[in-house]
Amino acid sequence: LDLSTFFLGRPLAAPLMNASGVWCNVTNQLNALAKSEAGAMVTKSCTLVRRDGNPEPRYHTLSMGSINSMGLPNEGHLYYLDYAQQHDYENKPLFFSVAGLTLDDNLTMVAQIQDAYTPAMVEINLSCPNVPGKAQIGYDFEALDVILAEISSAYARPFGVKLPPYFDIAHFDEVAEILNRYDKVAFVTCINSIGNGLMIDINSETVLIKPKQGFGGIGGEYVLPTALANVNAFYRRCPEKSIIGCGGVSTGEHVFMHLLAGASIVQVGTALYEEGVDIFARLKIELARIMQQKGYQKIEEYQGKLKTI
Numbered sequence: 001l002d003l004s005t006f007f008l009g010r011p012l013a014a015p016l017m018n019a020s021g022v023w024c025n026v027t028n029q030l031n032a033l034a035k036s037e038a039g040a041m042v043t044k045s046c047t048l049v050r051r052d053g054n055p056e057p058r059y060h061t062l063s064m065g066s067i068n069s070m071g072l073p074n075e076g077h078l079y080y081l082d083y084a085q086q087h088d089y090e091n092k093p094l095f096f097s098v099a100g101l102t103l104d105d106n107l108t109m110v111a112q113i114q115d116a117y118t119p120a121m122v123e124i125n126l127s128c129p130n131v132p133g134k135a136q137i138g139y140d141f142e143a144l145d146v147i148l149a150e151i152s153s154a155y156a157r158p159f160g161v162k163l164p165p166y167f168d169i170a171h172f173d174e175v176a177e178i179l180n181r182y183d184k185v186a187f188v189t190c191i192n193s194i195g196n197g198l199m200i201d202i203n204s205e206t207v208l209i210k211p212k213q214g215f216g217g218i219g220g221e222y223v224l225p226t227a228l229a230n231v232n233a234f235y236r237r238c239p240e241k242s243i244i245g246c247g248g249v250s251t252g253e254h255v256f257m258h259l260l261a262g263a264s265i266v267q268v269g270t271a272l273y274e275e276g277v278d279i280f281a282r283l284k285i286e287l288a289r290i291m292q293q294k295g296y297q298k299i300e301e302y303q304g305k306l307k308t309i
């Protein structure tokens with residue numbers, strides 16, 4: 001069975017990749033992704049300079065997912081630019097996640113990425129929920145409009161955005177209306193973790209992570225319905241753009257759901273953190289089996305074809 005697909009004109013062996021932030025902070029992790037069955041890969045969201053991130057413990061596995069308040073630990077943008085320069089783009093596409101702490105930092109980073117003439121595709125992270133004192137751009141619609149206008153004029157190539165989850169139809173409408181003003185926004189990645197959840201250990205009667213009094217982004221099974229809704233909402237509202245699905249994926253069935261909802265590529269976060277890069281081989285087998293059972297030869301036969309009743 002053929003799981004190959006295309007994204008912005010580039011061939012992918014499979015519609016699977018890591019979610020930014022998972023298994024992509026340092027070179028040996030990125031090399032493992034490059035060697036894995038993932039069809040593409042993305043770097044950890046970077047800032048202008050290296051960051052330690054929040055104090056530990058800052059990630060905890062939950063019964064149906066994960067909670068994290070990493071605090072944007074990363075090696076600084078030049079580290080990932082170096083990686084991007086030596087990446088084998090024939091092997092698989094590389095996405096470059098950018099999460100500047102200020103608009104100027106974002107503009108400086110995308111300018112350097114542009115000057116490096118790297119084939120990597122930029123994913124602007126507008127949804128980091130864990131930098132204390134920084135409200136998510138994705139929830140500040142005026143700031144969202146400004147940053148897209150500024151990056152569109154500073155960066156000559158197509159780029160994408162990583163959005164937080166939205167929970168109100170009026171917000172889907174408003175954010176899509178903003179995104180559709182920018183032709184250079186070629187793809188939309190939905191969703192980032194559901195921000196500022198809280199989980200409790202009843203034995204010790206404490207929270208599970210140290211930063212932010214235990215508040216952190218929720219990932220995993222818990223977020224699948226919200227992720228599917230955001231993928232389908234923006235798929236319906238942004239017909240000129242591609243959607244990358246992220247959230248709640250740990251089986252081939254979840255991958256199939258995201259593709260049916262309109263995703264062109266499906267990212268894996270929490271399940272990748274727990275299982276390691278072999279998960280991509282397992283997801284390919286499980287997806288292929290589902291397609292075989294349903295008589296599908298190619299992904300485009302069902303991609304985006306979710307039926308309503």
Ligand SMILES: C=Cc1c(C(=O)O)[nH]c(=O)[nH]c1=O
Nearest residue numbers: 045070071072128130193217
């Ligand atoms: C880039 C920071 C993010 C982080 C983080 O580094 O805390 N965690 C997430 O779940 N999503 C993010 O976007």
